[in-house]
Amino acid sequence: MIIDCHGHYTTAPKQLEAWRKAQIAALSNPASGPAKSSLQMSDDEIRESLEKAQLKFQRERGTDVTIFSPRASAMAHHIGDAQTSLVWSQICNELIHRVCSLYPENFIGVCQLPQSPGVPPENCIAELERCVNEFGFVGCNLNPDPSGGHWTSPPLTAKYWYPLYEKMCELEVPAMVHVSSSCNENFHATGAHYINADTTAFMQCIQSDVFKDFPTLKLIIPHGGGAVPFHWGRYRGLAQDMGRPPLTTLMNNIFFDTCVYHLPGIELLLKVVPLDSIMFASEMVGAVKGIDPETGNYYDDTKRYLDALPLTAEQRHKLFEGNALKVYPRLKKQLVRQGAVKTAGTP
Numbered sequence: 001m002i003i004d005c006h007g008h009y010t011t012a013p014k015q016l017e018a019w020r021k022a023q024i025a026a027l028s029n030p031a032s033g034p035a036k037s038s039l040q041m042s043d044d045e046i047r048e049s050l051e052k053a054q055l056k057f058q059r060e061r062g063t064d065v066t067i068f069s070p071r072a073s074a075m076a077h078h079i080g081d082a083q084t085s086l087v088w089s090q091i092c093n094e095l096i097h098r099v100c101s102l103y104p105e106n107f108i109g110v111c112q113l114p115q116s117p118g119v120p121p122e123n124c125i126a127e128l129e130r131c132v133n134e135f136g137f138v139g140c141n142l143n144p145d146p147s148g149g150h151w152t153s154p155p156l157t158a159k160y161w162y163p164l165y166e167k168m169c170e171l172e173v174p175a176m177v178h179v180s181s182s183c184n185e186n187f188h189a190t191g192a193h194y195i196n197a198d199t200t201a202f203m204q205c206i207q208s209d210v211f212k213d214f215p216t217l218k219l220i221i222p223h224g225g226g227a228v229p230f231h232w233g234r235y236r237g238l239a240q241d242m243g244r245p246p247l248t249t250l251m252n253n254i255f256f257d258t259c260v261y262h263l264p265g266i267e268l269l270l271k272v273v274p275l276d277s278i279m280f281a282s283e284m285v286g287a288v289k290g291i292d293p294e295t296g297n298y299y300d301d302t303k304r305y306l307d308a309l310p311l312t313a314e315q316r317h318k319l320f321e322g323n324a325l326k327v328y329p330r331l332k333k334q335l336v337r338q339g340a341v342k343t344a345g346t347p
């Protein structure tokens with residue numbers, strides 16, 4: 001089984017964006033904004049939006065199931081207030097639930113949280129519970145910077161976030177640390193803001209005891225772990241100088257994905273980071289859309305890079321399936337229920 005642990009619904013029917021535009025246009029007087037029920041789209045429109053993109057790529061690239069969440073750059077937690085964010089998150093999550101209901105074998109849901117700058121993350125608990133308990137979602141995307149590039153929240157390891165972590169541990173769901181669009185012109189969203197956030201989150205974890213307080217908390221740091229693998233020696237050295245545990249201890253709770261978009265990057269990732277802490281992912285469709293003229297393949301066809309390496313069967317199993325089943329216990333339960341994976345023998 002090949003599990004892609006990082007995909008967003010970037011190709012949703014255009015009504016979704018139109019609804020969001022109407023919501024934003026009414027920010028000064030939310031009562032005049034669109035009702036949730038005014039967003040209408042048919043199952044056929046949803047099917048069409050996936051058939052021409054994500055499902056086509058799944059088939060062409062030979063992957064089985066994608067852990068699927070709302071479009072990350074559109075979360076835009078900095079827009080409006082907590083109520084704006086709540087309604088928008090609900091709409092996006094309900095749409096993911098429809099996708100997962102239409103294609104239960106191809107997509108498993110992960111939710112957007114209704115974060116808002118300056119609002120304590122407790123406010124996300126009800127939506128997280130709804131998505132996990134009612135929709136069967138297996139994780140959430142957690143934005144370490146709801147301000148969209150100005151970093152006004154406490155570090156991810158601060159007690160500020162603990163109520164959410166308590167709930168995540170209780171529900172057995174991990175979070176992918178994932179920022180959204182940038183409203184700071186210094187930071188290009190996918191080229192700088194995303195990678196900065198990945199790197200920042202990792203360093204915050206080195207400096208803190210968050211995983212002592214939450215031994216079962218799991219954080220996925222996407223985009224290959226940002227700059228961390230390339231600077232692995234720097235982070236090992238910093239941890240040592242600061243009297244912190246070795247990075248390998250941290251990697252029991254932190255997981256990197258394979259969204260680095262070139263073979264040498266994947267080779268480096270696998271060389272320096274414990275294999276048990278790496279999960280296959282592509283982040284298709286959308287972060288980097290094009291075809292690499294040097295290879296003739298899509299940059300985000302990340303399975304090719306792993307297929308090009310001399311991995312053992314056990315290593316491949318961990319990267320494509322085993323590690324994801326460990327990180328997402330609810331995914332494992334769901335796939336076992338569907339008969340897609342076996343209970344025995346699966347790490």
Ligand SMILES: [Zn+2]
Pocket residue numbers: 006008072178222283
């Ligand atoms: Zn993403």
